[in-house]
Amino acid sequence: MMATLQAIKYNDGQLEILDQLLLPESCTFIPICKVEDAWAAIREMKVRGAPAIAIVGCLSLAVELRKLAVPESKEELCRMVKEKLDYLVTSRPTAVNMQLAAESCVQLCARLSDNTLLSVAEAKGDIVKHLEATLANDVADNRAIGEHGACDITKKNATKDKLRIMTHCNTGSLATAGYGTALGVIRSLHAASKLDQVYCTETRPYNQGSRLTAFELVYEKIPATLVCDSMAAAAMREFKMDAVVVGADRVAANGDTANKIGTYQLAVLAKSHDVLFYVAAPFSSIDFQIPNGHSIPIEERPHSEMTHTGSTRTAAAGINCWNPGFDVTPAELITGGIITEKGVFKPDQLAPHQ
Ligand SMILES: CSC[C@@H](O)[C@@H](O)C(=O)COP(=O)(O)O
Structure with missing residues (x-):
């Protein structure tokens, strides 16, 4: 099966996106190191398209979470995750994908908070995995479409x-x-x-x-x-x-x-x-x-x-x-x-x- 162009590169907490403002003259990848970088790239349309907006938003949060020291409590972790997701949702208003991705992650946070058997570090790991899954899930969905x-x-x-x-x-x-x-x-x-x-x-x-x-x-x-x-x-x-x-x-x-x-x-x-x-x-x-x-x-x-x-x-x-x-x-x-x-x-x- 032929591989298609790749505009979002993600590997072990490192995120890069193809700057679409420079296409077709130049194929330049830029690093996204935090949610603020993702918000700005989405607003300026360096990355655009409803699914890509949500994927880059989610991955930028995964990048931050991987670097974050384990918070004191799951409540603190989930409050921070929700704040950052709410912020990402404000980047562009028409596409619903980022909003729905944020809602699904907040629901996961609630389940993880309720699970008394789970440590804060494990909850953080689960949230990262959930956010990172957006990339592979989207390709599978697109092939089915x-x-x-x-x-x-x-x-x-x-x-x-x-x-x-x-x-x-x-x-x-x-x-x-x-x-x-x-x-x-x-x-x-x-x-x-x-x-x-x-x-x-x-x-x-x-x-x-x-x-x-x-x-x-x-x-x-x-x-x-x-x-x-x-x-x-x-x-x-x-x-x-x-x-x-x-x-x-x-x-x-x-x-x-x-x-x-x-x-x-x-x-x-x-x-x-x-x-x-x-x-x-x-x-x-x-x-x-x-x-x-x-x-x-x-x-x-x-x-x-x-x-x-x-x-x-x-x-x-x-x-x-x-x-x-x-x-x-x-x-x-x-x-x-x-x-x-x-x-x-x-x-x-x-x-x-x-
Ligand atoms: C798979 S992309 C679907 C839509 O997001 C696309 O058709 C579109 O309207 C993109 O608009 P844009 O303003 O370039 O983000």
């Missing part, structure tokens, strides 16, 4: 030998621990010799498509064509797409999905071109506490991401800007389904204990 998605798309296009898929933003190895979600589905189609061509959108204003997805596709020799966001409708008609597959930052209980700005317009276009529209995401991107997309917090990014390319201003000085990082695609437009590691679900079939 890839298999389920490729299988469903192939089945629904049974008369076609090779498929044309459109994707948005970056959902690959750079946005996860490896393999990717929507891009994982595309990888699996390619591995099964079912992919004719993937069309990746540029994804303005931060250009995750042209800088990151295009980089991954070229690196792995997957047949791909870059289109600007404004070409999506024309490309759908011209190339007769078989499916659009995108990732998710947060899926509400009813299936409404927040993802990179521009996803909603692709779903509208897919509907009017009779193209299946899929969301691919780990089950941990589903927020069952939020009934629908109206309650999903949408991050507003700095205007400079729109007005400048690097340090060069490309928009007229003085213009007002609106720069939401994400939009919400209503569940009814997700016609293909929501692809998870547990299978492919219609948006109205989602339930917490699937």
Whole structure:
């Protein structure tokens, strides 16, 4: 099985991430030595993508805990862990993965505190193991997402030998621990010799498509064509797409999905071109506490991401800007389904204990 790009390197308490702000010009790894480093790297988008945000957040805490002298009590240990997790959750608001990872770790802390047979050192070791497991778990989930998605798309296009898929933003190895979600589905189609061509959108204003997805596709020799966001409708008609597959930052209980700005317009276009529209995401991107997309917090990014390319201003000085990082695609437009590691679900079939 071919290894995919590796953007998060973790070994025995040493964490390094590929600085995605420098891609595609340079592949530079930077050390993450404490949760403050992770918080800043996530906020500045040196690492981005919902699963990668949570993994780097969790691993940065593992790095700190490994170096920490054993605290006086489990209460002190758990209080400190919770404080640091709460802080990490504030780094970016739309993706739910860091929040759910924090909740799961706090629940573990409560169980460890209740276990009177366990020493503080053992509890600390268990928390570290739990945090470190996020890396391997994510790759396994992504491979399962890839298999389920490729299988469903192939089945629904049974008369076609090779498929044309459109994707948005970056959902690959750079946005996860490896393999990717929507891009994982595309990888699996390619591995099964079912992919004719993937069309990746540029994804303005931060250009995750042209800088990151295009980089991954070229690196792995997957047949791909870059289109600007404004070409999506024309490309759908011209190339007769078989499916659009995108990732998710947060899926509400009813299936409404927040993802990179521009996803909603692709779903509208897919509907009017009779193209299946899929969301691919780990089950941990589903927020069952939020009934629908109206309650999903949408991050507003700095205007400079729109007005400048690097340090060069490309928009007229003085213009007002609106720069939401994400939009919400209503569940009814997700016609293909929501692809998870547990299978492919219609948006109205989602339930917490699937
Ligand atoms: C597997 S990544 C899923 C999503 O996080 C992805 O599609 C996306 O919207 C990323 O946005 P970003 O702002 O680059 O973090």
